[in-house]
Amino acid sequence: MAGMSSNSGAAPQWSSRFAFLMAAIGSSVGLGNLWRFPFQTGQNGGSAFVFIYLLCVVFVAYPILMSELAVGRHKGLSAVGSTRQLALDAGRSKHWGLVGWVGVIAAFGIVATYSVIAGQVAAYSLMAFLGEFAGRDPLAASQATSLYDGPWMALGWHGLFMGVTVFIVAQNIQSGVERVCTVLMPIFFLMLTALCVYALSTGAASETMDYLFAPRFSEVTPGVILAALGQAFFSVGVGAAILLTYGSFLPKDVNIGVNAGVIAGADTLVAVVAGLMIFPIVFANGLDPAAGAGLIFGALPAVFSDMPGGSILGGVFFLLALVAAITSSISLLIGVVMVGVDQLRLSRSVSAMLFGAVAFCLGAVTIAAPSFAPWIDFVSGSILLPLGGLLVAILSGWVAPRKNMREELHNTSEGLFRFWRFFVRYAAPVAVMIILILGVDAKFDFGINAALSGVAGA
Numbered sequence: 001m002a003g004m005s006s007n008s009g010a011a012p013q014w015s016s017r018f019a020f021l022m023a024a025i026g027s028s029v030g031l032g033n034l035w036r037f038p039f040q041t042g043q044n045g046g047s048a049f050v051f052i053y054l055l056c057v058v059f060v061a062y063p064i065l066m067s068e069l070a071v072g073r074h075k076g077l078s079a080v081g082s083t084r085q086l087a088l089d090a091g092r093s094k095h096w097g098l099v100g101w102v103g104v105i106a107a108f109g110i111v112a113t114y115s116v117i118a119g120q121v122a123a124y125s126l127m128a129f130l131g132e133f134a135g136r137d138p139l140a141a142s143q144a145t146s147l148y149d150g151p152w153m154a155l156g157w158h159g160l161f162m163g164v165t166v167f168i169v170a171q172n173i174q175s176g177v178e179r180v181c182t183v184l185m186p187i188f189f190l191m192l193t194a195l196c197v198y199a200l201s202t203g204a205a206s207e208t209m210d211y212l213f214a215p216r217f218s219e220v221t222p223g224v225i226l227a228a229l230g231q232a233f234f235s236v237g238v239g240a241a242i243l244l245t246y247g248s249f250l251p252k253d254v255n256i257g258v259n260a261g262v263i264a265g266a267d268t269l270v271a272v273v274a275g276l277m278i279f280p281i282v283f284a285n286g287l288d289p290a291a292g293a294g295l296i297f298g299a300l301p302a303v304f305s306d307m308p309g310g311s312i313l314g315g316v317f318f319l320l321a322l323v324a325a326i327t328s329s330i331s332l333l334i335g336v337v338m339v340g341v342d343q344l345r346l347s348r349s350v351s352a353m354l355f356g357a358v359a360f361c362l363g364a365v366t367i368a369a370p371s372f373a374p375w376i377d378f379v380s381g382s383i384l385l386p387l388g389g390l391l392v393a394i395l396s397g398w399v400a401p402r403k404n405m406r407e408e409l410h411n412t413s414e415g416l417f418r419f420w421r422f423f424v425r426y427a428a429p430v431a432v433m434i435i436l437i438l439g440v441d442a443k444f445d446f447g448i449n450a451a452l453s454g455v456a457g458a
Contacts, residue, residue: 012173014249019174021262022181024246026327028237028267029188031117034321035295038275040231042211042289045219049228050212050272052220056232057264060431063424064238064389065260067396070408072247073256078342079104079241079335082248083395090400099395103241103388104339108355109380110240111332112362113373115165118325119157120297123148125322128314133305144301154367159360165329166356169337170349173249177334181327188323191316192270196277198313203280211289212275230435234381235271236264239389239432241335248338257412257420296321333359382439390432397425 014020041049075085084097127133132144148154168176200208237243250256278300282289285303289295304314333356340351366373396405402421409417441448 012249013251015174015178017254017259019178019182020246020250020254021259021266022185023177023327023331024243024259024263025266025270026181026185026188026324027242027246027331028235028263028328029185029270029324030237030328031114031121031296031321031325032235033267033271033324034274035278037231037235037271038212038278039289040227041272041275042279044224044227045216046211047213047215048217048220049224051215052225052228053232054268056229056431057236057268059423060229060428061232061236061238062260062264063420063428064393064432065236065243065264066256066409066420067392067424068238068241068243069247069250069256069260070405071392071396071400072244073250073252073254074404074408076248078248078338079244080339081342082244083392086395086400086404090404092399096395096399099388099391100241100244100339102384102391103239103244104336106380106384106388107240107242107332108336108359109362109376109384111165111329111336112359113366113376113380114325114329114332115162115359116154116158116363116366116373118322118329119154119159119161120148121318121321121325122161123153123157124297124301125315125318128301128304128311128318131311133301133314134311136302136305151367155364158363158367161325161329162356162360162363164326165333166352168326168330169334169356170352172348177330180330184323184327188320188327189270191320191323192273192277195313195317195320196273199277199280202284204283205280207283208276208279211279211283212272226434226438229431230438233386233389233432233435236267237331239385239387239392240332241388242331244392245335245338246331253411255411256409257416378439378443382443383436386432386436386439390429390436393424393428393432397421397429 014023041053045052071086072079072082074082074089076082077085079100080097081100083099084094087096088094127144127147132146136144148157168180170176171179199205233239247256278295279289281287281300281303282295285306287295287300287303300317301314304310304317307313333352336355336359337348337351340346340355341348344351346354362376366376405421406417409420412420438448440446
């Protein structure tokens with residue numbers, strides 16, 4: 001697509017549809033895809049959960065994803081500038097720029113703590129390739145932390161990962177985000193496929209298929225439906241100003257409806273394949289599939305130590321997770337950086353270094369005071385993220401006139417446009433409000449989740 005290039009003096013644009021899709025899919029695919037979705041699926045009814053999850057993606061996440069791309073493309077500004085200008089063009093208050101601020105602040109909080117975890121992934125990948133886990137009994141392998149021992153090492157790996165993220169984001173779109181994502185994402189898909197084939201051929205394939213795909217509709221409860229709704233919202237990556245920012249680099253001839261579908265579909269496919277990669281190993285070795293992040297940093301290193309070629313397999317697995325972390329972290333930081341460029345008139349490199357340094361310091365605080373991390377996660381993930389998605393839905397569905405949004409989605413069919421407008425105005429706001437309320441209740445225990453569990457068990 002020759003039209004997707006950057007002209008001198010013009011706003012930056014993606015050089016190709018492939019580059020845009022690799023960057024956008026990379027932003028959605030993160031560490032959570034490698035364990036949270038498969039675990040949720042197995043614990044909540046197998047393919048019954050997948051079916052409900054897909055419905056939530058189509059009717060909630062997908063319309064908001066389309067909205068973010070369309071709003072971002074409207075003027076080609078940062079998340080704050082785009083949301084403010086769309087409202088002004090509709091004759092509404094400039095204070096609707098708050099929509100962008102909510103998403104950007106959420107992304108900033110997430111990338112600060114995400115970098116700490118990603119640093120640990122990088123350390124474990126190197127330890128695996130160096131044979132740190134090989135030849136050890138399971139307990140010793142799970143405690144092998146020679147390159148990640150104590151807060152100073154954690155701080156160093158966090159700083160290294162954040163430094164790489166800042167370096168990539170500080171470049172222009174073509175030499176930074178594009179170059180990294182168009183190289184790393186195909187490598188990610190190849191590694192994921194190879195590990196999946198190996199796991200299914202050597203592990204407990206039949207048990208995995210039953211765990212993930214046998215329909216158990218009797219297990220579907222209101223809690224399961226809400227789990228699918230939350231997973232759909234967070235997995236696709238709406239609400240954090242990422243797609244508002246990536247949309248600002250989109251030319252007008254790109255079909256947002258089609259490309260949004262590709263992004264959501266690829267994210268779901270990666271999550272399913274990740275389950276086919278991890279759970280054959282989990283079940284073959286008698287591990288607890290509910291261990292979550294502890295499975296990655298505790299049990300799996302022990303398993304790799306017992307495998308033929310375990311050092312290579314373990315290294316590739318953690319490298320796979322690291323690639324997912326890098327593509328996600330650059331998408332989180334770039335939204336913040338573009339606000340610095342657009343609103344504060346900073347150069348791209350200065351904005352990247354400034355906000356990267358502040359994010360590093362915030363992450364360092366969580367290393368020194370681990371009890372602080374859950375609060376950052378709560379505010380960013382459980383409050384600001386769904387609030388950002390809710391406000392984007394209201395802005396695009398209710399504040400912006402239909403005419404304005406139809407012009408932005410001009411190459412979308414009338415049927416798809418009506419579908420988008422209906423669900424972004426009604427279903428999506430209600431669903432995201434539920435996510436927001438239950439997220440707050442999970443933290444402060446007002447009894448809402450317990451009441452739903454009681455209804456389900458009645």
